[in-house]
Amino acid sequence: MHKLHFIIFILDLQTINITLRILYRPRAELLPKIFCKFGFKICCTKSQFDAIELITQRTLISQSISELLIERAAQFGLLLDDISITHLSFRSEFTSAVELKQVAQQDVEKQRFLVEKTEQSRQANVIAAEGDARAADLIGKALDEAGDGLIELRRIEAAEGIANQLSKSRNIVYLLHGPQMLLNITGAMQ
Structure with a gap:
């Protein structure tokens, strides 16, 4: 050998x-x-x-x-x-140049990825905005056709949900409205 x-x-x-x-x-x-x-x-x-x-x-x-x-x-x-x-x-100069070239290529790929990611995010935002606009348009048309009844129905449903939650809570006290509210206070103090 x-x-x-x-x-x-x-x-x-x-x-x-x-x-x-x-x-x-x-x-x-x-x-x-x-x-x-x-x-x-x-x-x-x-x-x-x-x-x-x-x-x-x-x-x-x-x-x-x-x-x-x-x-x-x-x-x-x-x-x-x-x-x-x-x-x-x-030679060390050549090896360094190759390493620098590889780092530069990786940076280019990283930047390309970030640009693609930003573009996809932008497209997703555009699609979401178009969807929201279409939904608002459909709701507007439905309100035009059905009138204010739909809005009133949604208000009642929301109030009903809130009342239902409050009725189940132990920390809520209901006070009556009007002069009857103070009726039994003197009897309770004696």
């Missing part, structure tokens, strides 16, 4: 730190030649991917790197068993 660390430049001019883990073994029949030509160097001269692709297409990139390294290692008589990207990091 061998770990390789690279700093490469990608299409959008970002620098990236990549760490690869390579599991390899020499082909037994080529061991003598390997010792004669010991060592190999991998150099990435041109990147095919930008930063977003490196994040979103990591498997494809790992496969592409594997193919290149397997081909190159074959020239030195090495069989590569496994190649994995174990570490991928960007």
Whole structure:
């Protein structure tokens, strides 16, 4: 097993730190030649991917790197068993910019949600006001057709409800109206 660390430049001019883990073994029949030509160097001269692709297409990139390294290692008589990207990091400026962009996108989504919520609330208020206006219009028409009898009926029903509640309350005392009210007071004092 061998770990390789690279700093490469990608299409959008970002620098990236990549760490690869390579599991390899020499082909037994080529061991003598390997010792004669010991060592190999991998150099990435041109990147095919930008930063977003490196994040979103990591498997494809790992496969592409594997193919290149397997081909190159074959020239030195090495069989590569496994190649994995174990570490991928960007410059701190780029990482900060991505984080700021995500925060800005979240703020935009939040504002969009608040605008939609306000619009829906406004529509609900308009619908409620239209309903109230329609109800008032229907009540007005009913009063025009039936006259003041409906209003008088509602007054009587309300007074009846109030009287019913008051009659059930223990804290209410009824006083008679007129001169009979003081009739039995002197008898009660003796």
